[in-house]
Amino acid sequence: MELIKASEMKSAFVSLFNIYAHELSRYNPWLGTQIDIEGNYLSKQVEECINDQDCEAFCITENSRPIGFAVFSYSDNTEENLCSIDEIFLIETSRRKGICEAICKGFWSKNKGMCILHVLKANHPANIYWKRLIEKCGYTYEKKDYNEQLWCYEINLGL
Numbered sequence: 001m002e003l004i005k006a007s008e009m010k011s012a013f014v015s016l017f018n019i020y021a022h023e024l025s026r027y028n029p030w031l032g033t034q035i036d037i038e039g040n041y042l043s044k045q046v047e048e049c050i051n052d053q054d055c056e057a058f059c060i061t062e063n064s065r066p067i068g069f070a071v072f073s074y075s076d077n078t079e080e081n082l083c084s085i086d087e088i089f090l091i092e093t094s095r096r097k098g099i100c101e102a103i104c105k106g107f108w109s110k111n112k113g114m115c116i117l118h119v120l121k122a123n124h125p126a127n128i129y130w131k132r133l134i135e136k137c138g139y140t141y142e143k144k145d146y147n148e149q150l151w152c153y154e155i156n157l158g159l
Contacts, residue, residue: 001099003070006050006057012066013059017046020069020089027122028149055086060099067094070103081113081159101133108137108157117153118146127151 006013021041025032036043049057049071060068068090075082085107088100108115119126130153134141139155146152 001102002061003058003103004061006059006069006071009059009061009066010050013050013057013069014040014043014046016059016066016069016089016091017041019091020087024120024123027120049086060090060094060103062094062099067091068099070107072107081111081157082116083107083111083113083157084116101136104133105137108139108155112157112159115155115157117155118150119153121149121151 018039018041021031021034031041034042040046049055052073055071055073057071058069059066060070068088070088071086073084073086085104088103090099117130119130121127131143134153134155139157141153141155144152144154
């Protein structure tokens with residue numbers, strides 16, 4: 001498994017994001033309405049994500065084949081140790097193989113302070129997954145009501 005910058009695999013990143021957005025639209029119908037004339041979901045936001053200097057967007061590959069993507073970001077405030085897993089997605093056939101776990105463990109081990117993770121409330125499988133993974137990795141967290149659609153997991157990564 002390898003992480004390749006999204007800017008180096010832009011077409012694959014956009015395609016994978018479209019699959020991700022389509023899957024999430026079952027939990028958030030608004031997402032299903034955010035398609036441009038080329039058939040891409042949230043195209044402006046995806047383009048910004050690929051080119052944004054404040055975040056790191058990657059394609060996840062296995063045997064040089066794109067199987068998912070991950071987006072991480074960091075606080076602009078240098079006094080604040082704050083990072084975020086903005087998005088992480090694997091195609092169905094690559095799930096339940098420990099890939100997401102390995103990526104998250106690697107990200108968390110490189111960062112200190114607080115990691116923010118937002119999860120759709122209606123996406124019960126994702127909420128179960130994140131609770132189990134965070135606890136399995138030995139971190140404490142607070143699950144807060146972010147808004148009517150999202151939970152915010154504040155994961156304490158230590159100092």
